[in-house]
Amino acid sequence: MELFTNQVLAGIATGAIYACMALAVVMIYQAIDHLNFAQGEMAMFSTFVAWQLMQWGVPYWGAFILTLAFSFVGGIVIERALFKPLAKAPVLTHVAGFIALFAIINSVAGLTWDFTIKQFPSPFGSSPFLGSQLISTHQAGMIGVTLILLLLLFVFFRYTRVGLAMRAAASMPESARLVGINTSWMIALGWGMAAAIGSIAGMLIAPVVFLEPNMMGGVLIYGFAAAVVGGLSSPLGAVVGGFLVGIFENLVGTYIPGVGNELKLPIALALIITVLVVKPNGLFGRAIVKRV
Amino acid sequence: MSTVQDVTAAPVIDAVPKKAMSLGPLASLIILALLVVTPLFVKNFIIFQMTMWLIYAIAVLALNILTGASGQFSLGQSAFYALGAYTSAILMEHGDINYALTLPVAGVICFVAGFLFGLPALRLSGVYLALATFALATAMPQLLKLGVFEHWTGGVQGLVVTKPDAPEILATLGLKVSQDMWLYYFTLAVSILIYILSVNLLKSRSGRAMMAIRDNEIAASAMGVDVSLYKTLAFGVSAGITGIAGGLGAIAVQFVAPDGYTIQLAVALFLGMVVGGVGWLPGSLAGAAFIVFVPNIAESVSKGLSGAVFGVILILIIFLLPHGSRQLAYGAQRLIGKFRKN
Numbered sequence: 001m002e003l004f005t006n007q008v009l010a011g012i013a014t015g016a017i018y019a020c021m022a023l024a025v026v027m028i029y030q031a032i033d034h035l036n037f038a039q040g041e042m043a044m045f046s047t048f049v050a051w052q053l054m055q056w057g058v059p060y061w062g063a064f065i066l067t068l069a070f071s072f073v074g075g076i077v078i079e080r081a082l083f084k085p086l087a088k089a090p091v092l093t094h095v096a097g098f099i100a101l102f103a104i105i106n107s108v109a110g111l112t113w114d115f116t117i118k119q120f121p122s123p124f125g126s127s128p129f130l131g132s133q134l135i136s137t138h139q140a141g142m143i144g145v146t147l148i149l150l151l152l153l154f155v156f157f158r159y160t161r162v163g164l165a166m167r168a169a170a171s172m173p174e175s176a177r178l179v180g181i182n183t184s185w186m187i188a189l190g191w192g193m194a195a196a197i198g199s200i201a202g203m204l205i206a207p208v209v210f211l212e213p214n215m216m217g218g219v220l221i222y223g224f225a226a227a228v229v230g231g232l233s234s235p236l237g238a239v240v241g242g243f244l245v246g247i248f249e250n251l252v253g254t255y256i257p258g259v260g261n262e263l264k265l266p267i268a269l270a271l272i273i274t275v276l277v278v279k280p281n282g283l284f285g286r287a288i289v290k291r292v
Numbered sequence: 293m294s295t296v297q298d299v300t301a302a303p304v305i306d307a308v309p310k311k312a313m314s315l316g317p318l319a320s321l322i323i324l325a326l327l328v329v330t331p332l333f334v335k336n337f338i339i340f341q342m343t344m345w346l347i348y349a350i351a352v353l354a355l356n357i358l359t360g361a362s363g364q365f366s367l368g369q370s371a372f373y374a375l376g377a378y379t380s381a382i383l384m385e386h387g388d389i390n391y392a393l394t395l396p397v398a399g400v401i402c403f404v405a406g407f408l409f410g411l412p413a414l415r416l417s418g419v420y421l422a423l424a425t426f427a428l429a430t431a432m433p434q435l436l437k438l439g440v441f442e443h444w445t446g447g448v449q450g451l452v453v454t455k456p457d458a459p460e461i462l463a464t465l466g467l468k469v470s471q472d473m474w475l476y477y478f479t480l481a482v483s484i485l486i487y488i489l490s491v492n493l494l495k496s497r498s499g500r501a502m503m504a505i506r507d508n509e510i511a512a513s514a515m516g517v518d519v520s521l522y523k524t525l526a527f528g529v530s531a532g533i534t535g536i537a538g539g540l541g542a543i544a545v546q547f548v549a550p551d552g553y554t555i556q557l558a559v560a561l562f563l564g565m566v567v568g569g570v571g572w573l574p575g576s577l578a579g580a581a582f583i584v585f586v587p588n589i590a591e592s593v594s595k596g597l598s599g600a601v602f603g604v605i606l607i608l609i610i611f612l613l614p615h616g617s618r619q620l621a622y623g624a625q626r627l628i629g630k631f632r633k634n
Binding site for chain 2: 034035082090093096099102103108110111221224225270273276
């Protein structure tokens with residue numbers, strides 16, 4: 001039993017990483033209706049910017065806020081420059097655009113900051129949390145930040161004018177335009193917010209996985225999986241999905257014999273597919289009713 | 293997210309009429325002539341690259357049948373490519389079977405695998421299908437490394453495949469054909485065969501059924517099309533062709549190893565399809581050229597920034613030609629049409 005609780009706790013700790021990333025994935029999915037394959041690379045780039053600012057002597061929270069601002073503006077600029085002109089192109093062309101963005105950001109980061117791994121500081125320290133060896137204060141802080149973000153997003157989307165306008169623009173662009181919502185800028189705003197949330201995820205993940213241009217590869221796969229399991233239309237689902245995927249991955253590694261680190265990923269993904277076959281819209285997603 | 297959406301609002305891809313899926317006879321003959329003659333004048337290394345180009349073209353064509361014709365999306369093609377490659381390699385090395393005979397076996401095995409994978413995939417569409425196929429692609433290299441199969445697959449090290457010689461009958465006829473050149477013409481013959489079969493498939497009743505599903509699933513089923521059957525069939529056919537491409541790839545590269553078939557290969561095939569033009573079979577050649585040659589070009593422009601150069605070229609292509617090389621071909625056709633009128 002103790003082994004079980006320990007593994008679940010460890011799973012929650014890694015799950016927080018996935019939950020953070022999944023939140024950013026859902027955010028952009030709400031704004032543009034696509035999965036952004038370059039999301040992880042954008043987060044990685046933002047984290048490098050934060051690291052660079054700290055190297056220049058900016059204190060942690062100063063760098064944190066500057067990075068948020070940088071990512072927000074960066075997200076909007078990417079949307080305006082790259083994806084607005086493609087608005088009418090087929091969906092698959094968009095996906096190709098994401099892949100291009102991925103290649104560019106990865107390569108530029110690699111050239112600017114090279115591929116050696118770097119330490120990234122944590123604002124919460126790394127001592128054991130409440131005397132438990134399994135969760136450090138950093139991981140507890142990460143879970144806390146994820147939950148606060150979730151709450152803020154919930155309030156934003158439910159109670160603010162801009163949040164409501166964004167939802168309207170995403171679900172019914174035509175009608176939204178007719179009531180005077182600038183849908184094109186709502187999409188840009190969605191990109192900005194997704195990039196900012198991604199940068200928070202990146203800065204929280206970096207102390208755990210270390211900073212380097214390919215740090216997001218594995219995390220993004222799990223982030224996608226978490227978002228899809230939870231249901232792409234639900235931020236709450238994304239966070240729950242993140243924790244579930246983290247816990248499940250740990251339990252599989254512990255209890256099923258012959259499953260080393262190598263097979264963790266395929267098995268986690270197999271489970272996700274099973275979930276999808278049973279519930280095609282994810283655990284918390286709303287089914288889309290189609291009008292014929 | 294809206295709770296009510298019109299079915300016709302956003303199909304996965306634009307509807308492509310079946311006439312527009314292939315080239316006219318004259319253009320086909322010109323391209324064929326170029327493909328036959330060029331290797332006679334270039335070095336062995338370039339012949340090898342052209343072989344790889346044709347092999348990727350087959351794989352892109354397979355994806356094109358799945359996405360362009362039946363409207364399903366796959367990021368898992370590398371898994372079927374790997375399966376085909378390993379089938380050929382194992383049959384050649386452990387079973388001493390002639391390389392040409394391993395290809396149909398690879399095709400059949402991949403067809404079955406694809407058909408079976410298509411069954412659970414029936415319940416998924418769009419992003420969800422993309423994630424499921426993506427999972428398949430990431431799982432494949434790990435499965436190939438498993439200790440259980442190591443006797444057959446060679447584990448992490450992979451297998452070395454012997455390169456086939458040109459048949460002796462050519463030498464007795466006084467023709468000197470190098471291994472590379474023989475393999476090229478062999479691949480070309482297979483490619484032509486697959487291309488003709490694919491074009492005919494799409495022109496047949498089955499092809500029309502797939503396209504009907506792509507354009508409007510509900511209307512198709514109302515017309516009596518067995519939606520599940522044709523969707524899984526499309527998966528099977530696509531996987532089977534990809535498997536043949538994989539088998540050819542193993543013979544050409546003379547080597548199979550798990551890390552040669554990662555998700556990057558699936559992404560490359562996907563890019564090839566988009567650049568070539570979704571739903572336009574001859575575009576597979578252009579798309580495959582993009583996969584094989586553009587990374588080399590990017591590398592030669594700047595070593596450190598090759599990824600960025602590749603991305604910029606890709607963005608330029610999708611900005612200028614959002615519908616891929618098909619758009620270019622249509623433009624040319626219109627120009628020629630005008631020219632004829634004058």
